[in-house]
Amino acid sequence: MNDRLIFQIPYLEKGKQILPTVPNEISSIEINIPDNLKRKKAPELPQISEPQLIRHYNKLSKKNFGVDTGFYPLGSCTMKYNPKINEEISRLENFVNIHPYQDEEDIQGALQLMYELDVLLCEITGMDKFTLQPSAGAHGELTGLFIIDAYHREKGNKRKNIIIPDSAHGTNPASVTMAGYNAVAVDSDENGKVDLKKLNELLDKETAGLMLTNPNTLGFFDENILKISKMVHDVGGLVYYDGANLNAIMGIAKPRDMGFDIVHLNLHKTFSTPHGGGGPGSGPIGVTKELSKFLTIPTVELNNKGRYYLDYDKKDSIGKVKAFYGNFNVLIKAYSYILSLGAKGLKRASQLAVLNANYLKKHLSKYYYLPYPEICMHEFVISAIWQKEKGIRALDIAKRLMDFGFHPPTIYFPLIINEAIMIEPTETENKETLDMFIKAMIQIAKEADENPEILKSAPHKTQIKRLDEVKAARDLILKYEYK
Amino acid sequence: MDYTPHSNKEIKEMLSFLGIKFLKDLYNNIPDKIKQKKELKLPEPLSEIELLGRLKFISKKNISTDNRISFLGAGNYDHFIPSVVNYIISKPEFYTAYTPYQSELSQGILQSMFEYQTMMCELTGMDISNISLYDGATSVAEAANMAISINKKKKILISETIHPEYRQVLKTYMKPRKIEVFEIPMKEGITDKGQIKENLIDESSCLIIPQPNFFGNLEPIDEIFPILSGSNTLAIACVNPLSLALLKPPADFGADIVVGDGQILGNPQSFGGPSFGFLTCKKKYLRKTPGRIVGQTVDSAGNIGYVLTLQTREQHIRREKATSNICSNQSLNVLAACVYLSYVGRDGLYEIAELCYRNAHYLFQKLVAIKGINPTFNSKFFNEFVVYIDLDSTELKKILSKKGILGPICLEEWYPSLKKRYLFAVTEKRTKDEMDLLIDTLNKALKVK
Numbered sequence: 011m012n013d014r015l016i017f018q019i020p021y022l023e024k025g026k027q028i029l030p031t032v033p034n035e036i037s038s039i040e041i042n043i044p045d046n047l048k049r050k051k052a053p054e055l056p057q058i059s060e061p062q063l064i065r066h067y068n069k070l071s072k073k074n075f076g077v078d079t080g081f082y083p084l085g086s087c088t089m090k091y092n093p094k095i096n097e098e099i100s101r102l103e104n105f106v107n108i109h110p111y112q113d114e115e116d117i118q119g120a121l122q123l124m125y126e127l128d129v130l131l132c133e134i135t136g137m138d139k140f141t142l143q144p145s146a147g148a149h150g151e152l153t154g155l156f157i158i159d160a161y162h163r164e165k166g167n168k169r170k171n172i173i174i175p176d177s178a179h180g181t182n183p184a185s186v187t188m189a190g191y192n193a194v195a196v197d198s199d200e201n202g203k204v205d206l207k208k209l210n211e212l213l214d215k216e217t218a219g220l221m222l223t224n225p226n227t228l229g230f231f232d233e234n235i236l237k238i239s240k241m242v243h244d245v246g247g248l249v250y251y252d253g254a255n256l257n258a259i260m261g262i263a264k265p266r267d268m269g270f271d272i273v274h275l276n277l278h279k280t281f282s283t284p285h286g287g288g289g290p291g292s293g294p295i296g297v298t299k300e301l302s303k304f305l306t307i308p309t310v311e312l313n314n315k316g317r318y319y320l321d322y323d324k325k326d327s328i329g330k331v332k333a334f335y336g337n338f339n340v341l342i343k344a345y346s347y348i349l350s351l352g353a354k355g356l357k358r359a360s361q362l363a364v365l366n367a368n369y370l371k372k373h374l375s376k377y378y379y380l381p382y383p384e385i386c387m388h389e390f391v392i393s394a395i396w397q398k399e400k401g402i403r404a405l406d407i408a409k410r411l412m413d414f415g416f417h418p419p420t421i422y423f424p425l426i427i428n429e430a431i432m433i434e435p436t437e438t439e440n441k442e443t444l445d446m447f448i449k450a451m452i453q454i455a456k457e458a459d460e461n462p463e464i465l466k467s468a469p470h471k472t473q474i475k476r477l478d479e480v481k482a483a484r485d486l487i488l489k490y491e492y493k
Numbered sequence: 494m495d496y497t498p499h500s501n502k503e504i505k506e507m508l509s510f511l512g513i514k515f516l517k518d519l520y521n522n523i524p525d526k527i528k529q530k531k532e533l534k535l536p537e538p539l540s541e542i543e544l545l546g547r548l549k550f551i552s553k554k555n556i557s558t559d560n561r562i563s564f565l566g567a568g569n570y571d572h573f574i575p576s577v578v579n580y581i582i583s584k585p586e587f588y589t590a591y592t593p594y595q596s597e598l599s600q601g602i603l604q605s606m607f608e609y610q611t612m613m614c615e616l617t618g619m620d621i622s623n624i625s626l627y628d629g630a631t632s633v634a635e636a637a638n639m640a641i642s643i644n645k646k647k648k649i650l651i652s653e654t655i656h657p658e659y660r661q662v663l664k665t666y667m668k669p670r671k672i673e674v675f676e677i678p679m680k681e682g683i684t685d686k687g688q689i690k691e692n693l694i695d696e697s698s699c700l701i702i703p704q705p706n707f708f709g710n711l712e713p714i715d716e717i718f719p720i721l722s723g724s725n726t727l728a729i730a731c732v733n734p735l736s737l738a739l740l741k742p743p744a745d746f747g748a749d750i751v752v753g754d755g756q757i758l759g760n761p762q763s764f765g766g767p768s769f770g771f772l773t774c775k776k777k778y779l780r781k782t783p784g785r786i787v788g789q790t791v792d793s794a795g796n797i798g799y800v801l802t803l804q805t806r807e808q809h810i811r812r813e814k815a816t817s818n819i820c821s822n823q824s825l826n827v828l829a830a831c832v833y834l835s836y837v838g839r840d841g842l843y844e845i846a847e848l849c850y851r852n853a854h855y856l857f858q859k860l861v862a863i864k865g866i867n868p869t870f871n872s873k874f875f876n877e878f879v880v881y882i883d884l885d886s887t888e889l890k891k892i893l894s895k896k897g898i899l900g901p902i903c904l905e906e907w908y909p910s911l912k913k914r915y916l917f918a919v920t921e922k923r924t925k926d927e928m929d930l931l932i933d934t935l936n937k938a939l940k941v942k
Contacts, residue, residue, distance in 0.1 A: 016608050016835050025840025028575070029848055033925050039851040041739065044873060046715045049741050053615040057838040060577060067581045067605070067832060074601030076589030084591055091496050092589050095541050101579075104552040109565040110765030111902055112556065113890065119554030120764050133534055145627035145767065146821035148808070152666075159669040184808035184818035188638070190670035193813040231522050262520055263527045278821065282496075286825030287602040288592040288785070289625070290767035293821075306665075329665035333568055333630035333658040333754070334765025346548060352538030355495040361516040362497045362504075368519065369507045385522060409597065418595050423809070440498040441507060467793065472597045475792040479596075482790035482802040486779070488621050489611040 013069050017490045021057040054492050073473050074287070075417050081443050083370075085389045085420035085432025086179065086227060088257045088279035090359075093350065096282065096343040105342055110334040114319050120338065121318035124310045127345045128294075134348075134356070135253075135273050136266025137296030141305045142336040147254060148181035149331060150274030150293030151221070153306065155189035156328040157272060157297060158219045158248050160304045164326070167246065169218035175204055177227045177424040179254060191218060198426055202228040202382045204238055213245045223252040224268065225259070225387035227424045227432070229367065239269025248272060248301075256280045257436070258364055258387035261357030272297050281344035292340040304328050308335070362437035363388040366444060370435055373448045377455035381427055389434035391427050397458040402465050404429040407454055409476055410468035414450035494540055556899075558762065562927045564900035566877050566918020567707065568629065568656050568754060569762050572735075572845075573922050574833070578759045581832045582825055592785070592821070596800040597792075602824065603799035606787045609831045616734055617751040618742025619773035623784035625822040629754025630662040632770030633701060633731055635783045635817055636750045637663060639774075640699035640727040641672065642816065643781055648673045648697040652684040654706035655731060657907040663701075682710045682870030682879065686717050694720070699727040699750075704743065705736055708904075708916065709853070709877025710870055718746040734758055734771070736875045738846035750774040759833025760826050769823035769830070780806060783817030845921050849876035852928065853919040859932045860917075865939035869914050877918045879904065883939060885913065892938045898931055 058066075076082070082089035099105075108117055128140040144150040155172065162169050172186045176195045183193035196212055199205040203226065220242045225231045232238065239249045251270040257280045265273045277283050278291035285291070297305060307327045308320035320335075351359060364387050371380070371390040378392040394404040408418035408431070420432040435444060457464050469476065508514065520528070539547065563571045582588060586601060593599030593606075606624045613622040626632040637649050649667065651660060653676045664674050675697070677688050684702060694700070700721060704712050718728045730743035732753045743751045756768030774782060780803065788802030808815040837845060853876040860866050865883035882889060886903035893899075901915035908914075919928070 013604065015604070015611075017611065021839075025838045025844070028573075028837055028841045029844055029921060030924075032848065032851070036848075036851050036855050036925055039854050041847060041850055042873065043711070043739055047711055047713075047740055047873075049737070049739055052839050052843060053612075053737065053742075055612060055615065055837075055839040055842060056835045057840060058835065060836070063577060063832070063835055064580070066835075067584075070601035070604055071581075071584040071586040072601070073599075073604075074586040074590055075595075075598035076586045078585035078589045082591070087591050089591060093496060095544060097583070097588075099545060099548045099552075102549060102552040103559060104555040104557045106761045106763055107557040107559045107571075108555050108764045109558055109563065109571070109762050109899070110569050111565055111567060112558075112899060113894075116556040116899075117764070119551045122554065123551055130535060145631070145823070146819070148818040148820045149627060149631075152818060156665060156669060179820075180808035180810070180812045180815070181818050181820050183813035184811070184815040187813045187815070188666075188818050231520075233522055233524050236524065236526065259520075259523075261529065261533050263523055263529055267527050267529075276821075284588045284825075285591045285821070286588050286823075287590045287599075287828065288824030289821040290769075290823045290826060291821040329668075330658060330661040331631070331665055332662060332766070333628055333656065336765075337767040338764035339767055342548070346544055349536060349539050349547070350494045350541075350544055353533035353535040355538050356533065356535070358495060358497060361519065362499055364519045365499075365504065365507055365511075365516060368511055372511060385519065408595065412595070412597055417591075417598060420594075437497050440500075441503040469597050474597055474600055474796055474798045475794045477596045477792050477798045477800050478790045479800050479802070482788035482800045483805075485788070485790070486802070487789035488779075488786060488802075489607070489614050 015490050016056045016066055019056065019058050019062055019066065022059065025057055026059065080415050080417065081439060081447055082417040083419045083433045083435050084417060085434040086254055088434060088436055090282055090436040091438035092282055092284040093347065096346040099346050100339050100342040118318055121310050123345055124341060125312055125318055127341055128310065130348050131275060131294060131296060134260060135296050136264030137273050138299040139302040139305060140294045140296040141309065142294045142341055143306045143332050144293040144295060145332055145337050146289060146291040147274060147276045147293045148185055150295050151181055151185035151252065152188055153295045153331050154250050154272040154274055155185055155191065157301055157304045159189060160328050161248060161301060162218055169216050171216045172218055173212055173220040175222065175226065177202065177426050178221065178223060179227060179252065182221045182252060202230055203232045203234065206234060206237065209238065209241060213241055215245065217242065217245050217247040219248040219250055221250040221252055223255050225255045228382060228391050229386040229389040230382065230384065231387055235268040254279060255388065258360055260360040261353060262360055271301060277340055277344040282347045283340045283343040290337045290340055292337045306330055359437045366435040366437060366439060370433060370444055370448065374451055377452055389432060391424065391430050391432045393427050394429035394431060398429055400458050400462055402458040402462055404431050406465040406468060407431065410454050410465045411450060412469035413471045416447055416450060494538060558899060561897050561899045562930065564917045564919060565902060567902050567916060569765050570757055570918060570920055571762060571922055572757055572920045574759055574761060575836045577836050578829050578832045582829050587828060588825055593801060596798065600798060603787050605828055605831050607789060607799050609827050610787060612834050613771055613773050616737045616742065617773045618744030619751055620776035621779055622771065622773040623782050623786050625824065625827045626770035626772055626784055626819060627823060628766065628768050628770045629731065630659040632752035632772050633659050634663050634666040636729045636752045636772060637699055637701065639750060639778065639781050639783060640729065643727065643778060644698055644725045646696060646698035648675055649699055650675050650677055650693060650697045651701040652677045652703060653679045654684055654708065655701065655703040656707045682708050682872050683712050684717060686720065689720050694724045694726050697726050699729050701729045701731060703731045704740065705733055705875040708870065708879045709874040710872035711874060714743065714746050718748060722747065733875065735846050738843045739850065749778065755826065755830050758830035760829050767823055767826050769826040781816055782806065784819050784822060848921040849919060852923050853878060856917065856919055856928045860935065863936050863939055866935065876920065877916060879914050879916050881913055882915055883913065892934060896930055896934050
């Protein structure tokens with residue numbers, strides 16, 4: 011059923027009272043804006059009562075699916091449970107109502123939290139110093155690449171290339187371009203890992219660095235990582251860790267010990283902060299001691315009197331990548347999460363994420379083509395090529411899963427797998443849920459044989475049926491047109 | 494405390510199905526050389542009771558602006574947030590969802606983003622809107638990138654009157670590609686339009702002008718943007734969205750792209766983040782826009798629905814040729830803005846803007862009547878203004894904080910020539926009594942001098 015747009019709810023002729031009545035001395039002040047700057051026609055915003063407004067958004071919320079609704083095995087996104095206590099903490103008045111330019115004396119709590127989160131993230135990754143300024147993973151990548159640029163500039167190097175595996179997230183090459191480098195793809199080998207021979211051919215004095223996700227986007231730990239980082243270091247390049255998949259290895263292995271110089275983390279993946287329907291996230295960048303002088307300003311420091319302060323005195327800093335200090339509200343939740351779980355809890359989270367993924371993978375491998383059979387980390391990729399022979403695509407399988415009450419996995423990524431279905435169950439799902447998902451996937455595989463139409467026309471049980479994306483891109487209706 | 498739901502029995506069953514004995518066997522592929530030998534050195538895990546206690550304790554080392562009278566602004570403001578906003582954005586179907594790639598399960602977020610796009614186009618007068626960038630500062634940088642990709646010129650003109658941190662971000666973004674950021678100097682607290690010379694325009698990809706500017710002053714945008722006419726240099730306005738209730742939309746002056754920060758629209762100060770950046774532009778630049786865009790379509794039964802559209806601009810499809818690298822954005826903050834704008838509505842937004850304006854002008858008039866306080870600029874302003882106060886900043890802070898007053902911001906650090914010049918922001922939340930307390934306090938302090 012269609013829900014009308016908020017603009018189609020009949021407007022009240024006059025707005026509700028929002029403001030207090032103000033003394034005459036204020037209300038009598040004339041609005042004196044030069045005529046050529048003054049707005050003549052008010053923007054057409056809705057004008058509706060509060061009960062109508064609440065019903066409108068309530069209806070909309072019922073047409074949305076979140077982690078709290080059900081299983082959300084979206085590969086590469088780590089859709090784990092978002093603890094409610096962390097939400098409550100992030101709304102504490104003295105966290106919400108603080109201004110970035112208050113005196114340092116008045117924001118010691120915020121600075122302490124940021125300082126301690128930096129220390130915790132250093133311990134988890136093995137890095138020496140973090141900036142919490144980047145707002146998302148891709149923003150972290152860009153920040154990391156700015157640091158690579160600053161490093162080479164200081165050395166007088168003029169290097170053009172950043173090497174990225176062909177299985178990498180799209181943000182990697184896009185960030186590389188924004189940082190003024192060329193993205194050079196290195197092929198994966200027959201096991202889905204970096205092809206060392208090909209890498210060797212690409213490495214030269216033009217190589218500024220290499221970006222790598224480990225475990226990679228296929229869900230495999232690249233056991234050659236020490237060789238890879240050494241090869242890059244040997245030509246004078248830096249090695250960048252895309253932390254999208256850190257959820258597999260917390261407490262098991264540290265990126266620094268794999269030879270990485272720069273690391274970004276996705277607090278909204280690994281550290282349980284909610285995705286908010288697309289954001290806000292947070293993408294802190296951790297670096298080695300050698301690179302820490304390039305970090306964004308300000309850094310949060312602690313002096314010998316136990317007082318936290320913002321340090322802007324960094325002449326080699328790349329500058330700022332965002333106004334103020336970062337997505338503070340997200341930082342609070344990640345900090346709380348780490349304190350809740352501790353060392354054992356983080357390690358157990360990783361282990362069970364990996365257990366869940368392997369359990370699903372082995373069950374599904376009887377019904378779906380599995381390009382790489384080896385033990386996976388926290389996620390894995392199957393392919394719908396067996397089903398494709400019957401005219402069924404990964405998209406159809408994804409849409410049909412909705413009828414079973416599941417959010418579909420990531421599809422058509424990584425690009426190196428045909429009809430890819432990328433599944434990441436996370437550690438916050440139990441065997442019962444996984445078994446139900448397996449059952450659904452088996453039934454879908456059967457339907458592909460026996461009743462393919464039901465897949466092609468899926469979903470059937472959602473409030474809205476399959477949407478026509480081609481039409482959207484052709485018609486380009488991008489806003490409501492007032493009559 | 495952890496959130497894994499497995500019983501030991503389940504774990505055993507799953508391990509045995511996989512043919513392994515221990516959880517650690519799952520990691521046999523990781524070389525020993527890399528594997529951690531010791532457990533992470535982290536504090537002992539906390540129960541919910543302990544965690545809440547500890548975090549409350551830390552939070553109390555902050556002073557909430559609600560326990561003070563705040564005149565702090567400069568890009569982050571103490572505006573009123575109606576309770577409906579938190580109610581809606583706390584709905585788990587919204588805040589625990591991912592980016593709406595699977596549209597059939599994301600109609601809630603997609604429809605509200607479509608509504609948001611409509612409202613931002615209404616406010617700014619532009620044709621199209623994306624569904625957010627990280628913040629105001631990065632929206633300026635993304636708009637500049639967009640201009641560069643449209644006309645391929647390698648220089649950016651930006652007014653010195655825009656937020657200093659926005660300029661810093663822009664420079665950080667542009668440095669690796671050796672794109673020159675040229676700052677147009679100011680005169681009397683507004684952009685010195687005489688400095689926007691023809692040869693500069695010819696070389697430059699875009700001109701970025703704030704409205705109102707960092708000092709709260711209204712820029713003569715009606716005289717500045719026309720200077721660009723006849724060139725292919727893009728006009729970019731960085732605006733305060735609330736001010737647009739009173740001010741003509743930038744589209745009317747020929748703006749090509751309009752950006753800004755959305756914290757003002759229903760998002761708390763939150764120590765400066767998260768807020769969101771908005772970007773609206775002319776339709777002809779649609780395919781050059783960064784970030785996500787929602788389009789209307791129909792489902793197989795003919796019902797109207799919404800999807801992410803023109804994804805071929807984006808990184809997950811176009812990779813190194815994408816218009817931007819942005820993936821996660823600030824959706825929940827956009828939802829807050831959407832609820833906020835729907836709640837306050839057409840009249841409400843105007844009334845709030847009006848009261849901000851009136852409060853600021855009341856305070857300004859009373860302050861400049863005090864001996865030792867003078868206006869700094871002669872410009873019209875919205876809800877922020879700059880005055881000279883004959884007190885140094887430490888002294889001023891001490892005097893005001895005794896009365897529970899936060900702010901103003903001392904400008905000297907950013908603009909060395911503006912010694913003893915202070916920036917006040919006044920929102921609809923400030924009462925006459927609060928402002929009178931400030932006036933009275935300064936009056937007394939300066940009299941003693």
